[in-house]
Amino acid sequence: MYRVNKQSHPEVNGPIAEAIFMEDQPLLLVDNPLSDPFNIAADFAGQNISWHDLLHKHSKLLMAVLEPGSFVLRKINHAFETLTGLDQQQLPLNHQNICIFDLLADVDDNFPEQLYRRHLLPLVLRDVYGICHDRWRFLDEPLVATFRPTGTTEPRYIQFWLRSQHLHVQRINPDLDEFAGFGLRSIAPEDIVLYPEWEQHLNLDNYKVTGQWLWEGLDVTNRELLQRLIASLVDRESIFEEEKFQSLTQQMKSLFRSHGGILLSVQHEKIKLYRIKNGRIRQTTLSSLHSLDNSHFLQAASHNHVLNVPDLKSHCVTEFEKKLVSQGIRSMLLIPLVLACQQENSDTQQLMGMVVMLSDRRNNFDHLDISHGQKLIPALRTALRTANQLPFNHIHPSVEWRFREEAERRSWGLPPAPIIFEKVYPMYGISDIRGSSEERNHAVQRDLLEQYTLAIAVIDAVLEQQNISFLQQLHLNITEKAQRLAEGIHVEDEVTAIEYLRQHLEIYFDYFQTLKGQVPKAIATYKAACDNSQGSACSAREHYDYMIHDITSRLRKTWEYWQQKMQAIIPHYCDVEVTDGIDHMIYCGAAINPSFSPFHLHALRYEQIRAVCDCARTCLQLKNDYDTTIEVTHLVLIQDITIDIYHDEQTEKSFDVRGSKDTRYEIVKKRIDKGRDLNTKSRITQPGMLTIVYSTDDEWDQYRQYVHYLQREKWLDTEVESGTVEPLQGVTGLKYARMRILPDLPEAKITT
Secondary structure, three states: OOOOOOOOHHHOOOOOHHHHHHOOOOOOOOOOOEEEEHHHHOOOOOOOOHHHHHHHHHHHOOEEEEEOOOEEEEEOOOOHHHHHHHOOOOOOOHHOEHHHHHHHHOOOOOHHHHHHHHHHHHHHHHHHHOOOOOOOHHHHHHEEEEEEOOOOOEEEEEEEEOOOOOOOEEOOOOOOOHHHOOOOOOOOOHHHHHHHHHHHHOHHHHEEEEEEEEEEEEEEEEHHHHHHHHHHHHOOOOOOOHHHHHHHHHHHHHHHHOOOEEEEEEEEEEEEEEEEOOOOEEEEEOOHHHHHOOOOHHHHHOOOOEEEEHHHHHHHOOOHHHHHHHOOOEEEEEEEEEEEEEEEEEEEEEEEEEEEEOOOOOOOOOHHHHHHHHHHHHHHHHHHHHHHHHHOOOOOHHHHHHHHHHHHHOOOOOOOOEEEEEEEEEEEEEEEEEEEHHHHHHHHHHHHHHHHHHHHHHHHHHHHHHHOHHHHHHHHHHHHHHHHHHOOOOOOOHHHHHHHHHHHHHHHHHOOOOOOOOOOHHHHHHHHHHHOOOOOOHHHHHHHHHHHHHHHHHHHHHHHHHHHHHHHOOOOOOEEEEEEEEEEEEEOOOOOOOOOOHHHHHOOOOOOOHHHHHHHHOOOOHHHOOOOOOEEEEEEEEEOOOOOEEOOOOOOOOOOOEHHHHHHHHHHHHHHHHHEEEEOOEEOOOOOEEEEEEEOHHHHHHHHHHHHHHHHOOOOEEEEEEEEEOEEEOEEOOOEEEEEEOOOEEEEEOOO
């Protein structure tokens, strides 16, 4: 490594200079390092650890030596190596030719040269012109960059400084003086102000720089996450906007190292719960605030302080907390959002809501998380208050204009006016996963039988070591329960059967582990099967959950593709709900878009059926991909009579219908997928087939034309089955037509 002339550079004289520039010593470059308080004492025990080795191993300061022209890494300390994951064992760092900016995720292409010029300018003034000023502080300003460590998707934010005081600069051609007209030699150093424009005057090719950069960095990820979170929270956009809600959730997960989070909003003693599920915001309403009496939630609210719940399972008294435990939640961090207010000349506190960070691990959160949560409270409180004051959230783009009009009216102090869209055409369709309940019951049964079989194996192994009557009776009990589970399961078995094993078998494992023979192996096999967030054998249920998620994801992706094509015809309202399958509710009409015409209506109806057919084709591979009895049925409900829809702010739905004929449509929509043929009593929906339900011959005449087009395009088979639907809660006269959906062929989509 280059050795500087310490006489010419007194600022790097002394022991620190020896440490910095010593060729064979580990790198250390800080007077007062941040060190690891837990490992230093252990490393010192019985050893004479050098100051250099101590800082190299234990400093939290990231340090590196760089080549001045290329910024290529030459030496790094342990903290830098750990963060970046650079491997110096297989290939020495000197041979890896890694530029430090290759490790940063958010650096502009021009930034390295700009940084080089900024550091070169004071060196040129010092070494060429003999001008040095101790009040030039622009190089002391730290920069923040993003590192993406190997093996993780979570970025790390690093605040860093580049030290260049110990470098030496020589001008190659003394006659080429880019500052000749500045009169620098006649200006007193204290009168010189370094302007950024001066950096651009430098002719980089005319200078020779000797020595190496010193790069120092600090991991400020938590600080940056906090600052970015606060900045996102206090802007004007509602936190209930889907994209922003997802972004905030992801940032909170990163900051608190959690696997998920929920937001509770309290208004008028009612609690609304918001969370991200399948990439969308899901909203649920809890019965009332009183449903959380004696809970951890109200405990945090009453103290108005962040509460760490390290082991939720050990103390959960409310149904909501028990449900969280059943979903695998083991610890929580509760961030209460309490608003101070005055009532009758007394100060009171009102609970606005709460942010809940969740983890499937016990003791996941600590005092640092509590501190972070406290710092976020003002911004979270502001964001929730702002969002609650906005009357409308989650508005579909096609009707957003009307909601903005109403929001503007109210901003002027005008009383609320109803938001109504009159005479719109409803278009409803559903792709329903049939047999999902039975399939899940079978998965639960397989998991329980697996765990009971392993439990019996444990007792068999113990009996070989100790043939005790009590164990024989326990063996009989578990065997009888396993036989009963093999015959069929009840709703409560998923919980009670596992609790029985925990209370009557697993409590003896500590003693059983002391026995010899096959006992330890049998217990290890049992525990391995239960080593998951559920604490029980659940491989069959995990496969079921994955399969359902895969099916719904395929359906949703297919529908979203067609929805883009349909929106291109004319903007219309479309609400999609994903449960066991996917259903869509479309409203179109001149009240939503004034350009609407009969042409747009026919085009949308035809495209809707094509979309449902494509959803069906997506599911045709189901039997090939999964060994399952699950099947998917597809239905479109026709109504050629317009309805009126309105927005009710007191409900969770975006729109409700009004009027008797509109209510009739809602009744049919909710029950039609379970409808049966009046004569045969069979379900009107069948796997792999499209069912079209209508009321009048005129409706079918119109859709018969669409069916003909689809048959010509090879979407549908030419054979059409038909029948009458059994009355549905007083609704009579419905008819249906049913056709087989053809597999995808190269010539199928001829008009996409």
